[in-house]
Amino acid sequence: MAQVSIRKVVKEYEGGVQAVKGINLEIDDHEFVVLVGPSGCGKSTTLRMIAGLEEISGGEIAIGGGVVNDIPPRDRDIAMVFQNYALYPHMSVYDNMAFGLMLRKFPKEEIRRRVENAAQILDIKVLLDRKPKALSGGQRQRVAMGRAIVRDPKVFLFDEPLSNLDAKLRVQMRTEIKKVHQTVKTTTVYVTHDQVEAMTLADRVVVMNHGVIEQVGPPQELYHHPQTKFVAGFIGSPAMNFIPTRLVETSGALNLELSSDIVLPIPEDRIGRYKAHAGRELLFGIRPEHMTEVRPNDHRPGLASFHATPEVVEPMGAETLLHFWKDGHEICAKFDPGVAVEPGVRTPMAIDMNRMHLIDPKTDRVL
Amino acid sequence: MALDATTITETGRPAAPATGGMTLQRFARRRSTIAFLMALPLIAVIAGLVAWPAGYAIYLSTLNRRMTSFIGLGNFEILLDSETFRMVIWQSCIFAITAVVLKALLGFWLAHMLHHIPTKGQRVWRGMLLLPWVVPPALSTLGWWWMFDPSYSSLNWLLTAMGGPSIPWLGEPGWARASVIIVNVWAGTPFFMIMYLAALKSVPDQLYEAAAIDGATGWQGLRFVTLPMMRNIISITVLFSLIVTFANYDIVRVLTNGGPRDLTHVFASYAFQVGVLSGNIPRGAAVSLFMFPLLATVAFFMLRGVNQRNREMA
Ligand SMILES: Nc1ncnc2c1ncn2[C@@H]1O[C@H](COP(=O)(O)OP(=O)(O)OP(=O)(O)O)[C@@H](O)[C@H]1O
Ligand SMILES: [Mg+2]
Numbered sequence: 001m002a003q004v005s006i007r008k009v010v011k012e013y014e015g016g017v018q019a020v021k022g023i024n025l026e027i028d029d030h031e032f033v034v035l036v037g038p039s040g041c042g043k044s045t046t047l048r049m050i051a052g053l054e055e056i057s058g059g060e061i062a063i064g065g066g067v068v069n070d071i072p073p074r075d076r077d078i079a080m081v082f083q084n085y086a087l088y089p090h091m092s093v094y095d096n097m098a099f100g101l102m103l104r105k106f107p108k109e110e111i112r113r114r115v116e117n118a119a120q121i122l123d124i125k126v127l128l129d130r131k132p133k134a135l136s137g138g139q140r141q142r143v144a145m146g147r148a149i150v151r152d153p154k155v156f157l158f159d160e161p162l163s164n165l166d167a168k169l170r171v172q173m174r175t176e177i178k179k180v181h182q183t184v185k186t187t188t189v190y191v192t193h194d195q196v197e198a199m200t201l202a203d204r205v206v207v208m209n210h211g212v213i214e215q216v217g218p219p220q221e222l223y224h225h226p227q228t229k230f231v232a233g234f235i236g237s238p239a240m241n242f243i244p245t246r247l248v249e250t251s252g253a254l255n256l257e258l259s260s261d262i263v264l265p266i267p268e269d270r271i272g273r274y275k276a277h278a279g280r281e282l283l284f285g286i287r288p289e290h291m292t293e294v295r296p297n298d299h300r301p302g303l304a305s306f307h308a309t310p311e312v313v314e315p316m317g318a319e320t321l322l323h324f325w326k327d328g329h330e331i332c333a334k335f336d337p338g339v340a341v342e343p344g345v346r347t348p349m350a351i352d353m354n355r356m357h358l359i360d361p362k363t364d365r366v367l
Numbered sequence: 368m369a370l371d372a373t374t375i376t377e378t379g380r381p382a383a384p385a386t387g388g389m390t391l392q393r394f395a396r397r398r399s400t401i402a403f404l405m406a407l408p409l410i411a412v413i414a415g416l417v418a419w420p421a422g423y424a425i426y427l428s429t430l431n432r433r434m435t436s437f438i439g440l441g442n443f444e445i446l447l448d449s450e451t452f453r454m455v456i457w458q459s460c461i462f463a464i465t466a467v468v469l470k471a472l473l474g475f476w477l478a479h480m481l482h483h484i485p486t487k488g489q490r491v492w493r494g495m496l497l498l499p500w501v502v503p504p505a506l507s508t509l510g511w512w513w514m515f516d517p518s519y520s521s522l523n524w525l526l527t528a529m530g531g532p533s534i535p536w537l538g539e540p541g542w543a544r545a546s547v548i549i550v551n552v553w554a555g556t557p558f559f560m561i562m563y564l565a566a567l568k569s570v571p572d573q574l575y576e577a578a579a580i581d582g583a584t585g586w587q588g589l590r591f592v593t594l595p596m597m598r599n600i601i602s603i604t605v606l607f608s609l610i611v612t613f614a615n616y617d618i619v620r621v622l623t624n625g626g627p628r629d630l631t632h633v634f635a636s637y638a639f640q641v642g643v644l645s646g647n648i649p650r651g652a653a654v655s656l657f658m659f660p661l662l663a664t665v666a667f668f669m670l671r672g673v674n675q676r677n678r679e680m681a
């Protein structure tokens with residue numbers, strides 16, 4: 001068990017591609033950190049540098065206090081679960097899990113105890129004699145995790161471990177991983193491009209984009225207080241709506257002029273925060289779940305309403321998604337499924353302005 | 368499920384009522400029939416080029432020298448009684464096993480070296496290292512024969528230039544046996560190299576990464592990941608090479624012609640010696656048939672292992 005420190009780490013591949021551009025990250029003991037970001041943003045590269053599978057071009061990485069830049073993977077005391085599991089096809093499940101311990105010359109009895117214990121945790125006791133070929137995807141995934149657990153390493157590294165599983169199994173294994181972490185409490189770095197996985201698993205989420213860290217924080221904080229447009233758009237599903245707007249000041253009050261017919265008042269407690277930007281062209285960010293049907297008895301302050309004509313209505317079961325277009329921008333709203341909506345029919349909607357964000361289009365930062 | 372009168376065939380059309388067994392039409396439509404018809408040319412070729420000569424050789428081996436009467440296993444008995452032939456069995460086994468082991472080791476080493484040089488340079492080296500295997504063996508053996516030649520041996524010239532002794536390459540039995548093996552290894556190693564290289568390339572990198580994280584050193588990775596993953600290719604290559612090396616003819620024939628004192632003969636060259644040069648064709652056939660049970664046993668066990676691993680692994 002250990003902390004992991006990543007200090008000014010740079011990775012430059014041959015040919016000059018900078019995959020990671022000087023990132024800093026402190027991971028605490030027992031912490032479950034998820035690196036999330038779009039494809040090609042450098043998540044795997046970062047993870048592989050922690051593992052020692054990729055050389056570090058600049059900066060340093062420390063595990064448990066000691067700098068590991070020049071230490072080979074086998075001496076870093078880490079365990080990794082790969083996307084395609086990377087089980088040894090010629091070894092039984094038992095041997096796959098025992099291999100790392102055998103190489104480290106653990107006594108036979110101890111190996112047996114640990115493997116059986118891990119098999120117990122992961123519910124794969126009956127599979128111990130099988131070869132990987134005779135396992136389903138989910139079972140292979142468990143074995144790969146078992147291989148990591150038996151080692152009792154300082155750090156667990158996961159690289160998109162669930163992306164080869166079908167949707168249902170993915171949810172199940174996600175819970176499983178969380179359960180395992182709560183049992184063994186090993187420091188974990190987990191890479192995924194799926195923000196739902198990131199939100200559900202992480203103590204802290206690290207959002208990466210183009211080789212830099214956009215924001216680090218607990219899932220709720222990222223959801224409620226994104227600092228950049230990228231994070232705002234990346235976290236949450238369906239994604240946040242971004243609508244060009246103008247911030248106008250009229251007799252002490254601030255309003256958002258989305259168009260000539262839609263003007264939304266800024267809640268009073270935000271006026272101080274936005275005042276300096278009055279008169280500017282900005283981006284109005286609002287999540288679909290904060291654009292809902294008008295509820296007759298809801299008189300909270302900061303609720304604004306307007307009318308729009310949805311062009312597509314998607315009943316999802318637990319909610320209904322409405323899509324409409326405004327000056328070429330697609331906007332999505334989330335309605336209660338009990339409310340009847342027809343595409344093409346002008347519908348009143350409520351916006352919870354307390355949940356709004358304003359983004360400076362020049363810097364892409366949330367104001 | 369009971370078959371009724373309108374059974375659906377594999378083609379999805381209702382078959383003709385199944386009265387009085389299979390109709391010709393239905394027989395022709397069956398998949399196995401079509402497969403058999405399509406494989407027929409190949410079956411004919413194999414029958415003509417393999418089965419018939421083999422059968423004929425067995426028949427020949429049961430005849431007397433003039434090929435006028437049937438003498439059963441007589442040829443085999445005489446051979447087993449002969450000191451020279453027992454020596455040929457030994458020499459064949461020693462020759463084949465030593466050569467194959469050396470080729471396998473050298474080939475593995477070369478494949479490993481090649482595997483670790485970048486792709487661009489790899490092609491050139493691969494091409495050069497394949498050369499010995501591509502040159503017709505009779506020609507290259509002739510080249511070796513020159514290098515071994517007692518009067519103007521270039522090898523000896525090199526050795527003496529470096530202060531070493533002059534070696535009677537083809538004159539002394541021990542050295543002659545070694546020479547035959549050296550040439551065979553030289554010519555056969557590239558085959559192993561190329562097979563192993565293909566096998567090495569087929570081992571996913573992630574397995575090595577997993578092993579490195581599990582704590583394996585380079586050697587341990589080789590021993591616990593690379594080798595087990597390559598076992599099938601190794602088995603098949605060794606088996607194939609064993610068969611070819613056992614039946615090797617040209618190298619012995621060109622290099623030593625079996626000498627000195629018949630001590631370097633292997634099955635094939637001895638069969639030629641007895642059957643063609645000495646004119647006892649039935650006994651020559653018997654010599655060559657001796658290889659069959661030996662190789663068949665080896666092949667059986669090796670292929671059984673391969674099949675088993677195939678079933679268990681990917
Ligand atoms: N061996 C390599 N040589 C050169 N460039 C590479 C190499 N590996 C990765 N890259 C580049 O580095 C960048 C980051 O790659 P990385 O694999 O870390 O992305 P990722 O965030 O894991 O994406 P994904 O979600 O698709 O796995 C990419 O632009 C990729 O093209
Ligand atoms: Mg990746």
